[in-house]
Amino acid sequence: xxxASFSWQRxxxxxxxxxxxxxxxxxWQAATSLGWVNPQVLPSPLAVxxxxxxxxxxxxxxxxxxxxxxxxxxxxELIVDSLGSLYRVAVGFAIGAxxxxxxxxxxxxxxxxxRWFNPMVQLLRPIPPIAYIPLSxxxxxxxxxxxxxxxxxxxxxxxxxxxxxxxxxVDGIYLRAARNLGATGAILFVRVILxxxxxxxxxxxxxxxxxxxxxxxxxxxxAVNNGLGFRILEAREYFWSDKIIAGMATIGLLGLAIxxxxxxxxxxxxxxxxxxxxx
Amino acid sequence: xxxxxxxxGVGKVFHTAGRDMVALQGIDLAIPQGQFVCLLGPSGCGxxxxxxxxxxxxxxxAGTITAGGRLVTGPGPERGMVFQEYALFPWxxxxxxxxxxxxxxxxxxxxTGARVDELLAMLSLADFRHxxxxxxxxxxxxxxxxxxxxxxxxxxxLMDEPFGAxxxxxxxxxxxxxxxxxxxxxxxxxxxxxxxxxxxxxxxxIVVMTYRPGTIKRDLLVDxxxxxxxxxxxxxxxxxxLGQLVMxxxxxxxxxxxxxxxxx
Numbered sequence: 001x002x003x004a005s006f007s008w009q010r011x012x013x014x015x016x017x018x019x020x021x022x023x024x025x026x027x028w029q030a031a032t033s034l035g036w037v038n039p040q041v042l043p044s045p046l047a048v049x050x051x052x053x054x055x056x057x058x059x060x061x062x063x064x065x066x067x068x069x070x071x072x073x074x075x076x077e078l079i080v081d082s083l084g085s086l087y088r089v090a091v092g093f094a095i096g097a098x099x100x101x102x103x104x105x106x107x108x109x110x111x112x113x114x115r116w117f118n119p120m121v122q123l124l125r126p127i128p129p130i131a132y133i134p135l136s137x138x139x140x141x142x143x144x145x146x147x148x149x150x151x152x153x154x155x156x157x158x159x160x161x162x163x164x165x166x167x168x169x170v171d172g173i174y175l176r177a178a179r180n181l182g183a184t185g186a187i188l189f190v191r192v193i194l195x196x197x198x199x200x201x202x203x204x205x206x207x208x209x210x211x212x213x214x215x216x217x218x219x220x221x222x223a224v225n226n227g228l229g230f231r232i233l234e235a236r237e238y239f240w241s242d243k244i245i246a247g248m249a250t251i252g253l254l255g256l257a258i259x260x261x262x263x264x265x266x267x268x269x270x271x272x273x274x275x276x277x278x279x
Numbered sequence: 280x281x282x283x284x285x286x287x288g289v290g291k292v293f294h295t296a297g298r299d300m301v302a303l304q305g306i307d308l309a310i311p312q313g314q315f316v317c318l319l320g321p322s323g324c325g326x327x328x329x330x331x332x333x334x335x336x337x338x339x340x341a342g343t344i345t346a347g348g349r350l351v352t353g354p355g356p357e358r359g360m361v362f363q364e365y366a367l368f369p370w371x372x373x374x375x376x377x378x379x380x381x382x383x384x385x386x387x388x389x390x391t392g393a394r395v396d397e398l399l400a401m402l403s404l405a406d407f408r409h410x411x412x413x414x415x416x417x418x419x420x421x422x423x424x425x426x427x428x429x430x431x432x433x434x435x436x437l438m439d440e441p442f443g444a445x446x447x448x449x450x451x452x453x454x455x456x457x458x459x460x461x462x463x464x465x466x467x468x469x470x471x472x473x474x475x476x477x478x479x480x481x482x483x484x485i486v487v488m489t490y491r492p493g494t495i496k497r498d499l500l501v502d503x504x505x506x507x508x509x510x511x512x513x514x515x516x517x518x519x520x521l522g523q524l525v526m527x528x529x530x531x532x533x534x535x536x537x538x539x540x541x542x543x
Contacts, residue, residue, distance in 0.1 A: 176336055177366035181380035181431065182356040191383070195370040272370045272411040 043242040052078070052246035077231070078250060084227040085216050086254070088144060092151025093212045097205060099152070100159035104201075107160075108167025109193060121160065129154040129215045133222055147219035147227075154215035155208035162204025166197030199270055206262050213255055228254075282309035283347060283467045284333065284435065290341035291328055291493075301492035302328045303339065308486065308495070312434075315461055315468045317482035319475065319521065321529040325493025326471045327439055333469060334360050334437050346435060356380055359428030363440040365420040367412040373423050374399065374408045380431045398426040402456070418449035422456075429460070438470040442477070454480055458505070475521045479514060480507055487521065490528040491535065497524055 025045050031037050032044035039047070055078040062072045074080070106113040107121075129150045136146035170193050178192045220229030228247050235243035291303040302325040310316055318326040331337045333344055335354040344351040346358055354360075367376050374395050381391040399405045402422045412420055421441055428436060442450045458481065461468060472478055478485045479501060487497040507514055 173362060173364055173366045174368060176354070177360070177362065177368075178379075179336075179354040180334060180356070180358070180360045181383070181427065183379075183383050187383050191379075192368065195368070198370070272413065274369065274413045 040239060041241060043245065047242045048245045048249070051240075051242040052249065055243060055246050078246075081226055081228050081231050081247075082250060082254060084224075085220065085229065088147045088151055088219070088224075088227065089209070089212045089216050091144075092148040092216070093155045093209060095148065096152035096155030096212070097159045097208055100156045100204075100208075101163055101201070104160045104163025104204075105167055105189075105194070105197075108164040108197070109189065114164070121157075125157050125161070129211070130218055133219070136219075137223060142223050144224065146223045147216065150219045151212045151215045154211040158207035158211055159201070159204040162200045162207070163197065166200025166204075167193060169200065170196040199273055202266050202269060206259075206266070209258060209262065210255075213251075213258070217251060281348065283312040283314070284308070284310040284469070285345040286310075286329070286333070286342070287345070288342035289329070289332060289339045289344060291325070291332065291337070292340045303332075304492040304494050306342070306493070306495060308498070310467060310469070310484075312467055313465050315481060315483045316470065317478035317485045318469065318471045318488060319473065319478045319485055319525060320488035320493070320496075321473060321490055321525060321532045323532050323535075324488040324490050324528060326488050328493065329488075330360075330437050330439050330469060330471050334358055356384075356431040357433050358435045358437055359431055359433035361421070361424050361428055361436065361438045361441045363443045365412070365417075365424050367420055367423055367427070369412050372409050372411055373404060373415070376412070376423055377426045377430050379427065384431075394430055398430055401429075401460075402426045416449075417445050418453060421445065421453060425457070425460070429464070434467060436466050436468045438468065440471050440473070443472070443474075450477075455506075457481070473525075475518055475525060476509055479503070479517055479521070480509060485521065487524045488528070490531040496528065497521075 028042075029045050032039055032042060032047075043051075056076050058072055058075040059077070060072075060075070062069065066072065074083075103117065107117055108114070132150055132153060133146075136149050140146040140149055174192055174196055175188070178188055183192060216227070217229035220227035221233045224230055228251050232244045232247035235241075235247065286306050286308040289303055289306040290301070293300045293302055306329060308316075318329060320326050328337070332339045333346065333351065335351050335358065338352070351358075368379065371379065377398055378391045378395045381394055386394075396405075399408055402425065404419070404422055404426065407415060407419060407423075412423065415423065424441070442453055445453065454477065460466070470478075470481060482501055484498070484500050486495055487499075488494065489496045501517065503511070503513055503517070509515075
């Protein structure tokens with residue numbers, strides 16, 4: 001099966017998936033056009049699309065003297081907000097996952113490390129990152145640092161728990177085969193235990209990115225004055241419900257894009273994995 | 280001449296659920312270089328335990344094992360193991376699986392590649408070089424597992440029911456392949472099986488083991504000419520004789536299971 005070839009079946013499945021959103025949008029449009037709801041509370045889809053474009057496009061007309069065309073094209077509020085949010089997710093996730101991965105590998109592979117750290121992990125894990133907001137502001141003030149801290153925290157535990165589980169579930173037969181072929185210590189770890197744990201680690205990464213995305217919106221509502229979370233809260237203060245929805249739609253689209261990209265990465269890294277045979 | 284593998288007074292006791300289970304008791308075997316030995320017996324007779332002890336995965340609780348004049352204290356590539364579950368690394372291609380042992384020994388890419396090419400050809404795997412194990416049939420996977428062990432030129436091959444999960448035709452095909460390799464490469468092989476026919480087809484020497492505790496019930500040389508014909512009268516006479524021995528142990532296994540079920 002060539003993935004690139006056109007398939008009626010796949011196209012059909014795509015169309016079926018579009019029916020429900022189309023119906024919802026039509027109903028929504030009807031509700032607003034027919035005056036069932038107050039447009040202040042629920043603006044029409046067309047108004048939201050209009051606002052979204054306005055939010056996307058640069059505020060000022062283009063002047064060649066001010067700099068490159070690309071910088072101008074990216075000067076729209078929506079793009080600046082999206083980049084701000086994505087930047088915080090990227091930095092926070094990199095820190096959180098970057099700390100969780102080595103700790104998880106150590107705790108998974110070494111019983112002593114597990115005994116030392118597990119009680120602490122179990123104690124901290126149930127505390128949602130949101131509960132750290134007051135402390136994060138106290139410690140880091142306002143701006144990016146508290147947001148990055150909260151996102152790192154949100155990404156840390158899913159990656160940690162899955163990495164521990166991934167290393168612990170490595171089938172003993174691979175270890176015996178590798179030791180029989182002469183692998184010991186670091187080689188055994190890097191060439192056998194780590195790749196065998198990758199499916200678990202990747203699913204932890206995926207959950208971690210999802211959590212990071214939730215936390216970035218919340219933290220922007222509190223500690224930062226740009227980003228998508230900040231923008232939809234700001235829009236509420238001015239009763240711009242169309243802008244609120246436009247911001248939410250952007251969050252949805254970014255989340256979807258990240259998930260699709262993660263899925264691609266998964267399929268590539270796990271091309272050897274049995275569970276993917278049907279895809 | 281010194282035996283290639285010397286199993287001297289080997290015993291193994293497992294401590295499980297507060298009870299001691301004697302898996303092996305007083306096993307003495309001297310295996311000369313180049314001999315093809317089959318360990319035969321019902322499940323629970325300790326044949327895999329003995330093989331794992333020779334491999335160095337689980338040391339015996341009594342006695343010693345010497346291979347090539349050296350005391351066995353852990354696993355090592357001079358005693359290559361082929362597992363029933365294949366145990367190929369699923370994240371590596373066929374070629375990378377075969378080259379794994381050579382790479383970790385620090386052999387260069389050129390030397391590893393040349394050896395891998397040779398083994399791919401030897402085991403008719405050339406077309407599968409870049410495939411992952413998930414895309415291979417059981418027979419092909421076991422060929423890769425054999426090639427992976429051959430790559431290291433281990434003088435000793437340990438095989439734990441390697442063809443147990445294969446269909447009859449693939450099984451015969453691989454048995455013939457193994458005999459061909461064994462004759463060409465002059466390996467010493469310990470091969471665990473519960474198939475009497477497989478043991479007679481392959482082995483120079485068959486060691487029948489008893490059910491708990493695992494001891495040697497019979498140690499006999501198979502002096503039928505190779506390649507052996509399973510339809511041959513002398514093949515069948517030996518099959519009948521061994522069948523009786525194995526069934527006695529199988530009965531003990533069965534009674535033990537019934538007794539255990541009654542206790543539960």
